[in-house]
Amino acid sequence: MFLPRSQAVPERARGLPSLAGASASGAEVERIVALDGCPTRVVLRRHARARRISLRVDAWRDAAVLTLPPRVGEAQAIGFLTTHARWVLEQLAALPPRVDFAPGAxxxxxxxxxxxxxxxxxxxxxxxxxxxxxxxxxxxxxxxxxxxxxxxxxxxxxxxxxxxxxxxxxxxxxxxxxxxxxxxxxxxxxxxxxxxxxxxxxxxxxxxxxxxxxxxxxxxxxxxxxxxxxxxxxxxxxxxxxxxxxxxxxxxxxxxxxxx
CATH class of the missing domain: 3.30.2010.10 (Metalloproteases ("zincins"), catalytic domain)
Structure with a gap:
């Protein structure tokens, strides 16, 4: 899990997959990042043709999605994300409620x-x-x-x-x-x-x-x-x-x- 100040625990210690060295389009990992103190699901994905970091909110995964150029590191990507924390949280909060198929739904x-x-x-x-x-x-x-x-x-x-x-x-x-x-x-x-x-x-x-x-x-x-x-x-x-x-x-x- 990323720390609130966007410094990551080493990959080996967490046992999580890393994006380091992965430049192929579609390579991605998921993280939980504290945005303004709110644990937020984040998807980091590579795109071989990306020229800059892009950010969007995925309504189906309730997550912020960062698309990264091949050579951009996770720390830089998370730093970019934290500068847009308020926008991400507002977008996620504005999503319609999720309704699961369950008794009484x-x-x-x-x-x-x-x-x-x-x-x-x-x-x-x-x-x-x-x-x-x-x-x-x-x-x-x-x-x-x-x-x-x-x-x-x-x-x-x-x-x-x-x-x-x-x-x-x-x-x-x-x-x-x-x-x-x-x-x-x-x-x-x-x-x-x-x-x-x-x-x-x-x-x-x-x-x-x-x-x-x-x-x-x-x-x-x-x-x-x-x-x-x-x-x-x-x-x-x-x-x-x-x-x-x-x-x-x-x-x-x-x-x-x-x-x-």
Whole structure:
């Protein structure tokens, strides 16, 4: 662990990997650094083409990420970090709360709040309670609950997205390829040159209108592989309120990535 004054305990004493001599892109280590007295997760990574130190906050890892040129040492990097300590701490504090899949957790499902109810003695599939739809019932062992809820969300996302793709593609006379669900961090969907459509399974958290818009956006790319006026005209043809939907995703999207 780094000391508050940014002096490191020797690598051998800590038994931690070192970045010393590692110049290849992608080489990285993690540290806990005291920023203004607050223990903060820090990722130090090398990039062979970097010309200066860069700093960003990774919302998925709750960490400050320092990208270093090949010859910059850790002490210099941590010194740079401490000069920006207030900014890092403010950015981390401003992140939406993280919500784990756990008993009692409240999570969105198609825009409506659901409460995870763990039922260790029950059997069968994860399901929404027909008599109490605000409850998501999860049978089985507690250790399996996060995976089972994730699998449920992925299945429901596919079940919601697939018919929307078919419906909107028929309107514009397009022929979609495969539909693939991923956990994409930088985009909600994408369309390949072959016509395959990729979507984030986390869209199942969104209100139906938002999900509808993202599907329409990607289906429109089957006709226009760009963001030209003709593309946006196609989106408007098969999706209501595209501007409002994009604004909703900008406001709430990061929070959806911090669920589960």
């Amino acid at each position: 409240r999570i969105p499902f198609l825009g409506e709040e659901r409460v995870i109810s763990h039922q260790p003695d029950a059997r069968g599939a994860v399901r929404l309670d027909a008599r109490a739809p605000e409850i998501l019932r999860v049978p089985g062992e507690l250790s399996h609950l996060p995976r089972r809820v994730t699998d449920f969300m992925k299945r429901e996302a596919r079940a919601a997205i697939k018919p929307l793709v078919a419906e909107k593609a028929a309107v514009i006379g397009a022929r979609p390829g495969r539909i693939v669900l991923r956990d994409q961090r930088t985009r909600w969907g994408s369309c390949t040159a072959a016509g395959d459509l990729n979507f984030s399974w986390r869209l199942i958290y969104c209100p139906p209108g938002i999900l509808d818009y993202v599907v329409a956006h990607e289906v429109a790319h089957l006709r226009h592989m760009d963001h030209s006026p003709a593309f946006w005209a196609t989106v408007a043809e098969i999706a209501p309120t595209p501007k409002r939907s994009r604004a909703w995703l900008r406001e709430h999207g990061l929070g959806l990535h911090r669920i589960g």
